[in-house]
Amino acid sequence: xxxxxxxxxxxxxxxxxxxxxxxxxxxxxxxxxxxxxGDEATIRAGLAGHSYDxxxxxxxxAPDVIGCDEKPTDAIRLKRESSMVKAVRLLRxxxxxxxxxxxxxxxxxxxxxxxRVGRLEGVIRPAFCPILPTLDGGIVGICDSGANVEVTxxxxxxxxxxxxLYLQNVYGVESPRVALLNVGVEAEKGDTLRQETYRLLxxxxxxNFVGNMESxxxxxxKYDVVxxxxxxxxxxVKTTEGTALELLKKLKKDIFSRTIYKIGAAxxxxxxxxxxxxxxxxxxxxxxxxxxxxxxxxxxxxxKAVAVQRCIEQAYRAxxxxxxxxxxxxxxxxxxYEQ
Amino acid sequence: xxxxxxxxxxxxxxxxxxxxxxxxxxxxxxxxxxxxxGDEATIRAGLAGHSYDxxxxxxxxAPDVIGCDEKPTDAIRLKRESSMVKAVRLLRxxxxxxxxxxxxxxxxxxxxxxxRVGRLEGVIRPAFCPILPTLDGGIVGICDSGANVEVTxxxxxxxxxxxxLYLQNVYGVESPRVALLNVGVEAEKGDTLRQETYRLLxxxxxxNFVGNMESxxxxxxKYDVVxxxxxxxxxxVKTTEGTALELLKKLKKDIFSRTIYKIGAAxxxxxxxxxxxxxxxxxxxxxxxxxxxxxxxxxxxxxKAVAVQRCIEQAYRAxxxxxxxxxxxxxxxxxxYEQ
Numbered sequence: 001x002x003x004x005x006x007x008x009x010x011x012x013x014x015x016x017x018x019x020x021x022x023x024x025x026x027x028x029x030x031x032x033x034x035x036x037x038g039d040e041a042t043i044r045a046g047l048a049g050h051s052y053d054x055x056x057x058x059x060x061x062a063p064d065v066i067g068c069d070e071k072p073t074d075a076i077r078l079k080r081e082s083s084m085v086k087a088v089r090l091l092r093x094x095x096x097x098x099x100x101x102x103x104x105x106x107x108x109x110x111x112x113x114x115x116r117v118g119r120l121e122g123v124i125r126p127a128f129c130p131i132l133p134t135l136d137g138g139i140v141g142i143c144d145s146g147a148n149v150e151v152t153x154x155x156x157x158x159x160x161x162x163x164x165l166y167l168q169n170v171y172g173v174e175s176p177r178v179a180l181l182n183v184g185v186e187a188e189k190g191d192t193l194r195q196e197t198y199r200l201l202x203x204x205x206x207x208n209f210v211g212n213m214e215s216x217x218x219x220x221x222k223y224d225v226v227x228x229x230x231x232x233x234x235x236x237v238k239t240t241e242g243t244a245l246e247l248l249k250k251l252k253k254d255i256f257s258r259t260i261y262k263i264g265a266a267x268x269x270x271x272x273x274x275x276x277x278x279x280x281x282x283x284x285x286x287x288x289x290x291x292x293x294x295x296x297x298x299x300x301x302x303x304k305a306v307a308v309q310r311c312i313e314q315a316y317r318a319x320x321x322x323x324x325x326x327x328x329x330x331x332x333x334x335x336x337y338e339q
Numbered sequence: 340x341x342x343x344x345x346x347x348x349x350x351x352x353x354x355x356x357x358x359x360x361x362x363x364x365x366x367x368x369x370x371x372x373x374x375x376x377g378d379e380a381t382i383r384a385g386l387a388g389h390s391y392d393x394x395x396x397x398x399x400x401a402p403d404v405i406g407c408d409e410k411p412t413d414a415i416r417l418k419r420e421s422s423m424v425k426a427v428r429l430l431r432x433x434x435x436x437x438x439x440x441x442x443x444x445x446x447x448x449x450x451x452x453x454x455r456v457g458r459l460e461g462v463i464r465p466a467f468c469p470i471l472p473t474l475d476g477g478i479v480g481i482c483d484s485g486a487n488v489e490v491t492x493x494x495x496x497x498x499x500x501x502x503x504l505y506l507q508n509v510y511g512v513e514s515p516r517v518a519l520l521n522v523g524v525e526a527e528k529g530d531t532l533r534q535e536t537y538r539l540l541x542x543x544x545x546x547n548f549v550g551n552m553e554s555x556x557x558x559x560x561k562y563d564v565v566x567x568x569x570x571x572x573x574x575x576v577k578t579t580e581g582t583a584l585e586l587l588k589k590l591k592k593d594i595f596s597r598t599i600y601k602i603g604a605a606x607x608x609x610x611x612x613x614x615x616x617x618x619x620x621x622x623x624x625x626x627x628x629x630x631x632x633x634x635x636x637x638x639x640x641x642x643k644a645v646a647v648q649r650c651i652e653q654a655y656r657a658x659x660x661x662x663x664x665x666x667x668x669x670x671x672x673x674x675x676y677e678q
Contacts, residue, residue, distance in 0.1 A: 146522055183488060191488040194570075214581075215573070215574040215578040216578065216580055217581065218582075219581065230522070231522060232574045236574050239555065239575055239578040240578055240582050243557075243579050244582055246474050247586060247618070250614070264605070264610075267606070271597075271603075275589070
């Protein structure tokens, strides 16, 4: 049985999306056990009317909620009865619980995970690794996407190792092609950080390092893992999502401007639905925080049920694939890490 | 008369696209005078058959070409007879020439501009400012997009001032809304560089600083200028262009997968043409290198005639709007700059 605690509050569609997504995940994974954290009465009301295996669900009562606009460190210190803090504490204290899923405040979750849950042995800095779809039908993982805005080559090498193992063990990508985000493909491109990291990645046995990647090639399908500092990784992921969403919005608006377009679009209804679904981050779950001693998955604040379900599946598969143990083994092969 | 030298070689569609674009610009601007740099016989052949005002065009013979894969510093030192180096030398030496347009190697152009043309008084580092279309029909300038991958808050403030004056004097944006690219909108977000820059921009009178911008809002139309280091600026611009192009490619492929879609798309032909044109960077010209003592505009390597034409218009309008003088005046108001 794999036990995962789900923070049921803090998102735009919480708690119902969190509850609904939890129940779908529960139905699809027979050895999944869920602990739903949040106000008990509200969660009970959300569960009412659904049919599910009650022997694999429990509620962790937490009357309080951390808002997205609260200062992370204050929030986790002061709101001890919040669903997020109680979920994190359970993850830390209960050996039988392997993972946590939250769609609440990113800052608070990172702060709570780092201070309460801690890191795997040898890991300097845990890092986020969201997944985006590529245009050849595959996926690409981006690490880090925002947990660490200031990094060193050693950090980046660890991100590469962790993300590579993640794609391998959770998504079944055999020998993930790892690229370094840079302003050009040539080895000498970029600032000192990129140049030194390039050399370090080249020297790292067991990594399938394929060189620098320009951001315009992110969705090309040529890479499985893109390594970057959290600042440019954040820009990379949010620009991709933002551009896709804005263009879709424009397309929709343009279609409604003329009747003939509306007729044409009606014939293409299925195509547009598939296209929208392809670009919808809801279908790709959340960002796993790689390097914490237990699995932590952060979903978008706007996650609907399907995104929550995917986040739970990500946490489940990370545990089933023994990702933590594998990261520790691999990271410990390299001497040069500070603590 | 505004004199601009056009490097006619070094792009994917050179020299014909450069020549054709030059002649369109010439026809639309009665006081434009063009010097076409490159192999004279080839340029003469390219001009043959076109009707244009020959009194406003001359050729600067340069038999050699700098390739995109050559090491920039070596290329400009060794290829003294290349179209780019000769164009840059003319810009430096001839007081009557105000600007240069090139679609050749970015690295070589930046190196040549910095060493041969030099900077405006007070400017620490020239920076690229490409223009992208926003979804409300406006534009947004991104500065820097790749000339400086390592920067300080003082650099970023100068980028903000220069880009703001550029949007104002070349595109007629009255009081450009300047934003700092960051991982969140709150003032305390980001690394030390971003936090310090935020404070500095707030203190800069004459700048309409509106706060941090998350990259997903680039195309929203809420901002006129986005300030960033050249690394994340490069990621921002290339991700936007890359995502738009890749999605368009996918849409096209999907349409051709079923007959009913092809019929639907036929009814929407005009919409798709407009949509494609909206996203086509060719229509938005090139990146002006802000801060050099004379105007330098870099077009995409894949520039077609229309992009070259737009680049020439950008150089022309920068000169007509006295951008250089205005940048100098404004920059010199601030004491804290190093040289």
